[in-house]
């Protein structure tokens with residue numbers, strides 16, 4: 001099962017590849033090997049372009065978007081022989097960009113938040129107004145932009161292809177290969193002349209942060225910048241680089257925006273950047289991210305915003321006992337408790353419970369490690385200071401979690417059961433006396449007995465429902 005973040009990530013990948021024709025990316029750590037891999041990729045793209053780009057990018061990602069599928073249906077052998085790069089000439093209106101289409105430099109590309117598709121139009125605002133006027137007068141629009149032609153791009157890419165042809169795997173020939181390649185700066189100049197931008201990941205992130213931080217950008221431009229940024233910060237090195245020029249703080253401040261969309265997408269970027277990245281997590285705590293995330297969760301915001309904020313909070317807390325301590329001090333458990341009781345936020349309850357489960361088991365794992373693999377003493381010390389269990393018991397989480405067992409979904413029940421098991425230490429006494437819980441458990445037991453029996457009749461050993469039944473039985477046993 002892929003998480004939501006991963007799905008979006010691969011969707012983003014796909015879209016990035018689509019616009020690749022206008023933006024050739026260079027790895028941030030430019031090593032000789034990196035350059036060669038990059039040239040190989042460029043040669044590959046070049047051959048794709050020659051074969052008409054559509055559907056080729058799906059090689060990098062086996063999934064095909066519905067747009068690509070649609071295109072495939074209409075594609076014929078003739079179209080595949082077409083040598084021309086498909087360059088999309090934007091007008092003053094937003095139009096959907098199809099996979100494989102390049103856009104002239106200076107075009108304005110945005111993400112349509114409703115459809116998830118990229119849209120393009122001419123960038124110049126004044127021209128836009130003028131064009132509108134002209135259009136009303138019935139005149140033809142002047143679509144002549146200062147962009148590159150498909151021929152320019154193809155010949156530039158063909159140069160890469162020649163170079164790669166000479167490459168041998170033999171290490172001794174690397175010098176030779178090195179001499180045959182022109183310095184990367186030369187290549188960059190070529191591309192600049194074509195208005196094709198070669199940027200390192202760091203440069204791209206700086207550009208996106210500037211776009212987001214500038215007072216002159218529109219809301220949709222800000223959101224597009226955040227959306228693009230999220231793709232980059234999945235890489236740990238990139239997320240750390242974001243610290244080097246103050247980019248992380250700009251995104252954290254985005255949580256203070258008056259626009260819900262900016263809050264939502266800032267949280268989206270932060271969640272990706274925090275993920276298993278201690279250096280970024282520490283900076284985020286210092287930058288006040290935790291308070292801001294909790295304030296959003298505690299106040300009136302749409303579900304979409306709270307969902308992403310909860311995601312960012314979970315990333316910030318996981319594997320970071322100091323943040324967990326601060327979270328408890330700031331009343332984080334109360335905030336989450338109110339959240340699961342809030343009308344319209346039911347679907348967040350299971351995510352909250354999953355977060356608590358992770359925190360409880362993380363702490364238990366560190367505190368009860370087996371011999372030979374002791375974690376550093378400071379770490380154990382830090383986790384000891386996270387007084388999670390008493391907080392959970394005092395604030396009524398025992399019954400909140402057991403109350404969620406009535407959810408209709410098997411997957412949700414599984415998560416709740418798992419959490420009930422993890423909460424046994426602080427909640428055992430309460431659960432023993434909880435009549436509602438025992439009747440729910442009896443009901444579930446009967447339900448899964450039936451489902452498990454059916455599974456066995458169907459010839460399935462150790463099936464999902466048999467496992468669920470086993471989990472329920474062992475929980476009931478442990479309660480006694």
Ligand SMILES: *[C@@H]1O[C@H](CO)[C@@H](O)[C@H](O)[C@H]1NC(C)=O
Pocket residue numbers: 209210213214245246247250
């Ligand atoms: C963001 O904008 C503010 C105010 O305009 C400025 O002071 C700050 O340096 C900018 N930050 C970055 C990282 O560009």
Ligand SMILES: *[C@@H]1O[C@H](CO)[C@@H](O)[C@H](O)[C@H]1NC(C)=O
Pocket residue numbers: 256291292295296
């Ligand atoms: C940002 O939000 C935090 C908490 O949400 C608040 O304490 C702070 O004053 C806000 N900062 C600005 C600059 O609005």
